[in-house]
Amino acid sequence: MSIMLHLNGTPTPVNAEPDTPLLWVLRGELHLNGTKFGCGMALCGACTVHLNGEPIRACITPLSAVGDGKVTTIEGVAGPEAVALREAWTTLDVAQCGYCQSGQLMSACALLRKTPRPTDADINAAMSGNACRCGTYPRIRAAIHQAAAKRRD
Template identity: 80%
Template sequence: MSTTLRINGKAISVTAEPDTPLLWVLRGELQMNGTKFGCGMALCGACTVHKNGEPIRACITPLSAVGDADITTIEGLQGPEANALRASWTTLDVAQCGYCQSGQLMSACALLRKTAKPSDADIDAAMGGNACRCGTYPRIRAAIHQAASTHRVAL
């Protein structure tokens, strides 16, 4: 079945059944491998993408639930919040193995777009569904705080 999706600002036609997880379409059909497969049960956050600006788990989101929504993947993540986060991630050397980082960045960016100066509790709530096997949680929190500060200054 042919479906047209709006991914990273472009209309893209894909051939897949309506119950196919968005993650399989992104990775398998579209070769957008920045979004990772982790657990397949929406528990780890590695597959986080944005649907109309809200973080969702692509591993459990069927194509039928996407409709004409705007989907943003790590490949298409842009804007001042994303730039500030990438810079702080690099400055604070957040990533170790890096596997979870696209999902971490997607969740962090959605947080900063809603909350300009997040508290530790805000960060914990927004990032709670993102697992990091390397345990870089303190650096992730510090990077989000730094990005929020840098982003506010840049505005």
């Protein structure tokens, strides 16, 4: 079945059933491999993408739930928050193995768009659904704070 997906600012036709998880379409059909498969149960956050600017878990989101919504993946995320976060991630060497980092960045970007000056509690709440097996949480928090400060400059 052909479905039109509004992906990273571009109408993109996909050939999939409405109950197909968005993650399988992104990775399998469209070859956008930045969005990772982690747990398949929306527990780890590796598959985080934005739907209309809100972070969602692509592993449990069927295409039918996307509808006419706008999907943004790590390949398409842009704007001053994304730029500041990428710079902070690099400066602070946040990534260790890197597997979870696209999901971490997507959640952090959504946070900074809503809360330009997040507290530690704001960061904890926004990032609580993103697991990092390497334990880089202190660097992730520091990078979010650094990116927020850079945005204020």
